[in-house]
Amino acid sequence: MPGRKLQPSRLAQSPSTKKASRLRPRLLAWYATASRDLPWRRTSDPYAVWLSETMLQQTRVNTVIPYYEAFVREYPTVASLAEAPEERVLSLWSGLGYYRRARMLHAAAKRVVSEHGGQLPRDVAALRTLEGVGAYTAGAVASIAFKRRAAVVDGNVARVLARLFAIEEDVKTSLGAARLWSLANALVPDGDEDPGDWNQSLMELGATVCLPKRPACDACPVRDLCAARRRGIADRLPRTAPKRRPTEVRRTAIVVASADAVLVARRRVGALFGGLWEPPIGDGDGLAVAQSLGIDGTSLEPMGRVVHVLSHRRLIIEVLRAPLSPRARRRPWPLPGPEYDAAEVVAIAAWRRLPHATLARKILATARGIGL
Template identity: 45%
Template sequence: MLRAEERPESDVIARIRAALLPWYRAHRRSLPWREASDPYAVWVSETMLQQTQVRTVIPYFTRWMERFPTVTALAEAPLEEVLRYWAGLGYYARARHLHAAARDVVERYGGALPADLDALLALPGIGRYTAGAILSIAFGVRAPILDGNAIRVFSRLFLVEGDPGSARVQRRLWELAEALVPEDAPGDFNQGVMELGATICLPEEPRCDSCPLAGECAALATGRVAELPQARRRAQTVREEHVCAVLREQDRVLMVRRPPEKLWGGLWELPRARRRSEESLAECAARAMRETVALEVIPGAPLAVTRHVVTHHQITLHAVAVDAARGTPVATGCDAWEWVPLAEAAEHRPVSAPQARILRALTGGLAHPREVN
C-alpha cells in the first residue's frame, strides 16, 4: 500500500480524473471491441492486444467474433479450428488459454464470465491486467489496469524510476493505478489511460503539447519525459536456424501437428528440426523426418528460406526437399501426421507465419531456391 507521502494528493487525483475522462470520450478511436461493453468481447480483445498492435488485431478480432460470437461457441469449437482463426497472431498459448478458459466458464458459470476478481484470475490465461480490464470496462467495477501504455503514463506523471519489470516498481505502479481509478466510469478512465499512452504519451516523440494531463506531469515539469519509463535491460537476441523437410506425394505434402507444449504448439507444419552446429541443411532435414515421423529419407535440394522473429529469438527457416527411402510414417515426435493437399495447407490448417510463407511459395512453384517473405 502507498505510504501517505507517496499517495497522490486528493486534489491531484481529482484533476487527473476530471481532465482525462472528457478527453477520452472526445478523442477515443473507433474500435470494434468498443462498440458494446460485452465481457466476452473485452476478454478476447485484451488477450489479442497483448504484445500485438491494434491495427493487426482488428481484422483478427472481427473474424473471430463472427465465428465464435459467444463464450459457448468458443468452448464448443475444436481447438484446431480455434488455432486456425488465431494463426498469424503469434503467441499461440493465448488462443489455447482462451479455449480452455471458455470451457471452464461454460462448465462453472453457464457461459457467462464472472464479475469477480478471484474467479477471473482462476481462469487459464487471465492475469491481473486482463481481469481488471474485464471488470472495469464490461462490468463497471472499480479495478485498476496496468499495461505498457499505462506504465509509461504513470511513470511520467509521478516520476517512477527503476526497471518497470521489477517487483518494486510494479508494486508502485499498481498502487498508483489503484489510487487513480474512480468509482464512477472506471472503464472509461482505464481506457483513457491506455488511449493516452497509445496516441499522445508515446515512447518516442510524445505529443506533450496535446496532452490533457500536461499540467500534472512531473516528468514534463522537470524535463525528464524522454528518460521515463527507464528502459528495461533487453534480452540478448538468440539466432536459430531451423530446417523443415518437404516430402511430396503427387499434389500432397506430409505435415505433422506439433505437441501443445512446444513452440508453435498444436499447429500443423512440415516436419522441422533446429539445426545443430556443423550440421548441413540436408542432414538436418533428414533428422527432422526421423525424429517426427520415424522415416528415413534421401535429402534433396534447398527450396526456400524465410526469417521470423519471436520475442528475442530470430529464426531462419529453410525448406529442403526430401524423398522417402523406406518406411511408413509413425507419429513419434508429433501428435499426428497427415498427407495434406499443398494448395490447402496454408489456408485450411492452423500453421505458423513462417510455415505459411514456405507453403505458399511451394504452392506457387519454385524453380530456384529463394527467400520468401
C-alpha cells in the same frame, strides 16, 4: 505546545489522489471525443471485452481487428466458443502469435459454461481463477464490462503513469511494477466516473499520444500535470533494463511438396507452437532431417532462408524442398522428431485452414510461394 493533529481527510489525500482529481475529468473528457472507434468498443458484452483484451496482449490493434471480427462471427458467445473444436480455435488464431492465449481462452470458456452458468464472473478475484486471465485482463474485464472499481497496468498504462508521476524505478522489476499497480489502484475512480472509461483513457493516451519514443506532449490533454514533461525526462521514461539479445537458433525445414499437396506435421501441445501444423523442421542439417522423414537426401533443393524473431529467440531456418511423388503421397509418414505428434500430406487448399504460425507460412512461401 501540544502538537497539531493532522485531519483524517488531509492524511488520506496522497499526492496521487490530489492529482487524480485534476487528471480524471480532463483525461475522461479527452477520451470521450478522441478515442478510436474499435469494434470491441461498440459493445459492452463481457465476452467481447475478454476476447479483445486477450487478443490485444503483445499485439497491435490493427493486427487484432480482422482476427477479432472473424472470431466473433464464428463464435459470438462464450457458450459457442466452449463447444468449438480446439483445432478450429487455433486455426482462427493462426498468424496472431502467442498461441497459448488461444488454448487458455478456450479452456476458460469451457469452465465459464460448466462452473459459472455461461456468464463471466464479475469481480477480479473470480476472473483470475480462469485459465489465462492475469491481473491485467481481470482488471480490464471487471472495469470495462462490469464497471467494477479495478485497475489495469499494461505497457501503455505503465508508460503514461511512469511519465505523469516521474517514476524512475525500472518498471519491469517487482518493486517498479508494485509501485505502478499501487498508483493505478489509487487512481481508479469510485464515484460517478466510469472506471472502465478511466482505464481505457490511460491506455488510449499511451497508444496514441504518449508514445514510447516520441511522446506528442504538445497534443496531450494533461501536459501541464505531467512531472516527466516538467523535468524534461519524458522520453527517458519508463526506465527498463536493456533487453537481452535473443538467442540465435538454427534449424532446417524440408518442404516435401507437389504442385497441389504438401507434407505437414503437428507440434505437440507443450512444445513451442504446440498444436500447430508446419513443414517438418529439425535441428540437424538437410540430410539428417531428410533421413528422419525417410526421404532421399540427394533430391533436396535449397530454396532460401527464413528469419523469424520470437521474444527471446531468433530462428534462422534453411528451407529445402523435396519432390512429393504420387506414391509417397499415400504412404504413412514417420514423425519428424519428438516435438511432433502427427504427420500427413494435405492438399494445399486444406493446409490454409489448418492451425499454423506465421513461421510456417514464411517457410512455405520461401518454397516457391506455396500457401500464398
